Amino acid sequence: MLTTCAIRPHRLLGLVCGGGDNAGLSVNPGARITATAEAELLVLVVEDEPVIAASIEWELMAAGHEVLGPASSVDEAQELVRRRRPDLAFVDINLAGADEGVGLARDLRRRWGVHSLFVTGQITQARQNSDAALGVLAKPFAFESLVACVPAAAELVSGRTPPRIPRGLEVFAPIAQPPRGDGRGFEASLAQ
Numbered sequence: 001m002l003t004t005c006a007i008r009p010h011r012l013l014g015l016v017c018g019g020g021d022n023a024g025l026s027v028n029p030g031a032r033i034t035a036t037a038e039a040e041l042l043v044l045v046v047e048d049e050p051v052i053a054a055s056i057e058w059e060l061m062a063a064g065h066e067v068l069g070p071a072s073s074v075d076e077a078q079e080l081v082r083r084r085r086p087d088l089a090f091v092d093i094n095l096a097g098a099d100e101g102v103g104l105a106r107d108l109r110r111r112w113g114v115h116s117l118f119v120t121g122q123i124t125q126a127r128q129n130s131d132a133a134l135g136v137l138a139k140p141f142a143f144e145s146l147v148a149c150v151p152a153a154a155e156l157v158s159g160r161t162p163p164r165i166p167r168g169l170e171v172f173a174p175i176a177q178p179p180r181g182d183g184r185g186f187e188a189s190l191a192q
Contacts, residue, residue, distance in 0.1 A: 041150060044086035044114070045070040046077045046104060048095045052139075056090065056119070059143040065150060072096075074104045085112050088153050090146075091133070093120040105132040115157055117149055123170075130172035141168045 043065050047053035053070035060067050068086045071077035073095060089108050093101035102125065105116035109132070118126040118136040126136035134156045137149055148166035155162040156171065165171060 040064045041087040042066045042068055044068040044077060044080065044089040046089060046091045046101065048072040048092065056146060059147055063147040074100050077104055081112055086114055089114050089116040090119045091116045093118055093122040093125050099125055102129045102132050115153065117153055135169055135171040138168045145169060
């Protein structure tokens with residue numbers, strides 16, 4: 001009889017094991033959990049709450065994406081991006097008690113061509129700074145919505161309206177940026 005266990009990373013408690021199937025995961029004690037399937041996109045996660053950051057990281061990895069971070073500060077996020085440019089960033093607005101996420105989202109777009117989605121409870125600030133991000137996913141959110149935001153962002157960056165807007169996602173003005181049409185795909189479109 002085969003026993004399976006779904007392992008979820010938790011930065012404070014270590015690894016948490018629950019029922020489910022762990023196919024496609026490799027776990028090394030003391031190391032990060034990594035998906036063995038090829039990642040679809042590289043997503044930067046900027047979140048200063050460790051439990052939320054770990055949960056976001058896990059859900060994105062479980063969906064086949066690679067995660068850069070999580071970063072808990074602007075400086076940490078910028079250092080990660082200097083080393084490796086992500087396809088997309090999920091950015092909390094309130095980092096360490098300040099609204100630093102807005103400036104980070106603008107900087108990511110201006111300096112590195114990386115589009116952001118705000119993942120935050122500060123909806124008013126997100127709306128007031130709608131020029132800085134593709135939209136906002138309101139906290140609290142369902143993880144299914146978080147994962148569905150990745151293909152929705154791909155559509156927005158490609159100049160198209162997503163066929164389905166994930167629950168809790170408020171899309172800001174569409175990006176006036178047509179697809180590249182050079183066959184390089186979503187990553188290349190995001191890098192513009």
